[in-house]
Amino acid sequence: MWPLSSSVRRMKVGDKVRVLAIPDWLVHDLPAEDVENLRAQVGAVHLVEELQPGGYLWLGWFALKPCDVELVQEGASGA
Numbered sequence: 778m779w780p781l782s783s784s785v786r787r788m789k790v791g792d793k794v795r796v797l798a799i800p801d802w803l804v805h806d807l808p809a810e811d812v813e814n815l816r817a818q819v820g821a822v823h824l825v826e827e828l829q830p831g832g833y834l835w836l837g838w839f840a841l842k843p844c845d846v847e848l849v850q851e852g853a854s855g856a
Contacts, residue, residue: 791852
């Protein structure tokens with residue numbers, strides 16, 4: 778895991794998170810259909826499948842930073 782502000786919980790594999798925003802850096806080079814598919818994820822709940830370098834959370838088919846999601850449910854310990 779990576780260091781975060783003390784006011785932000787560290788996300789881990791197995792946590793369920795709600796997408797709050799799709800940042801511009803993620804969609805700026807994509808075709809319109811892909812942008813639409815990603816933006817449709819705002820409000821959706823995804824399982825954190827992997828922690829990636831740089832603090833990104835892999836959510837199945839895209840990755841976001843913890844500031845772009847909120848914790849919905851903690852995963853099981855040791856997940």
